[in-house]
Amino acid sequence: MNATLRRVVIATAAVSLTVGLAACGKAKEADGREARDRKKGDALTIGLLLPEDQTARYENFDQPLIEKRVKELCSACDVKYVNAKSDASVQQQQVDSMITKDVDVIILDSVDSKSIASSVEKAHDADIPVVAYDRLAEGPISAYTSFDNAEVGKVQARSLLKEIGGKAKSGQIVMLNGWEADPNAAMYKQGALSVLKGKVK
Template sequence: MKTLLLALGLATALSAPVLAQEKLKIGATVYGLNAEFMQIWTAALQKHPAVQSGEVEVTVFDGRYDALVQQEQFNTMITQKYNAIIFVPMDIEAGAAPVQAAVDAGIPVVGSNARVNSDVLTSYVGSNDVEAGELEAKAVLDKMGCKGNVVIIEGPIGQSGQIQRLEGNQKALAACPDVKVLEQQTGNWSRAEAQTLMENWLTSHPGQINGVIGQNDEMALGAIEAIKAAGLNVSDFAIAGVDGVTDAINAVKAGEMASILQDANAQAQGALDIAIKAVKPDYQPQSAIWKQYPSMGWEDGKAKTYLVPWTPVTTANADELLKSRQ
């Protein structure tokens, strides 16, 4: 009998630390993985020290640019009792219901990169998209000397990046009343869709387009492809995008466009640190991004918003940024 009690006591003693060290299961649903920016964001999650050490297991779900797909992914994570969820929503409004469902099930949700209209998020880790829209539009307008005609290629209608960057675009345009917007349409963050739009606009407005405001780099790059395919000189246009993807950095080096870096690594790893903190109250952040951007301030992981600063891409820092991708 003593032997049995001893064995039971030993088993209990051994099980306690095993339970305490149980690997956290965190899911991330992102709006889509077709383009480089979200691929960089996803890779950054897997490179987080807590994932590398085995403390956390991260599963990334491809939302396939569909809010309903993301809602189903939330249902899966709720059913499978994930410890926390990181959300990069396709739609600012449609994303609110699944967030509420997860929180009602006791699962904390951290927003990253794109916003959702919900006040039950644990926190949001991203960048100021109004500022980005104003910066990119100003780069285009400065090159144009505040005169001429522009086209605006928007992100997916209803996503926070499209809404907020357009607000920034319009702020910059308001300072240049002599500039006319000839066309404004969504390219859905897609290089191919933007190329088709630009091809059509070059035909509809021959010799009239002076500037292109692409709300992300992929779409600005699509416009550049259309300009080249039409046999026109890219340097005759003022073009800007947002994100600092690899091809855009090279295009900045070539003098073809302007861009600002949206730090996917900082957004993803910051969101994961916050998600772990929401599950483990004594957790201290492990990502180096908090030292890289001291202005963000860890604030014990309890701030509602963490904004990663924008970095203009220039010919001076382009090679350094490219090296960080290797």
């Protein structure tokens, strides 16, 4: 599956989960607050929080694909989009803002999966479901949608071995892993090493 198609599939899954959770989740009562009953077809407000804008995919693919799919599933729904620009503290503030705006559900691609946990907890306490998208966020999330990160690492490793061919055993491979705060990076590494072990230096 190519990168663009993979993003389409993930975005579609995230939005489908989001709309379903929002429709169900707002019918609950919490802390004596009046139940906010939502019926299918009613307008929902979806908070979309993406982690950074240096990688072209977020602004060029993820945001427009998610917004398009929301409109296909729910023409009356509104997406409130913000980008944390790689700042974990900014993203925490953005979650707080979404809670204040009383959004129905949050799609969250976290900057830092650990530091965002307290914000996820706040959303949970406010009866706002959080769909962790792309990166698994810590805290009481309601759903998680992503691709198979370990399999991506395996595919990358197989492609590398194919390209270097017979030079693999004698060549020196330098492996650069992603940011330690991104749990996906560890899974990419795990998948790649499962293929490369014993075949390269």
